[in-house]
Amino acid sequence: MNSIKRDKIEEFLDGEEMIVFDDCDKAIIGVGSVHGKPTIAVYCYNRLVDLFVEDGDMTYEEAMEWVDFNIVSAYVGETTPLIMHICYCGCDQEQNIYID
Ligand SMILES: [Zn+2]
Secondary structure (H helix, E strand, O other): OHHHHHHHHHHOOOOOOOOOOOOOOOEEEEOOOOOOOOOEEEHHHHHHHHHHHHOOOOOHHHHHHHHHHHHHHOOOOOOOOOEEOOOOOOOOOOOOOOOO
């Protein structure tokens, strides 16, 4: 997958490995780290749910359930992404303008 966002992340990682969820790049709001730990992807919960409503043919409630079970509950190792639940990325105001 190629995008401006992905290119910038790859450049920042400089070869470091980081887990990302397939087809969820629109919900990545950044990358971050805690001292002494590897860099992780940061996802906006609201954007994840919106993605599955838009692309997954699900109701909002179904998408929330899917994201809670398959993404929020997933532990995929040391670089398991962080999911932001209280988020000031603009997800509460902006619709369908997420950067790919
Ligand atoms: Zn957000």
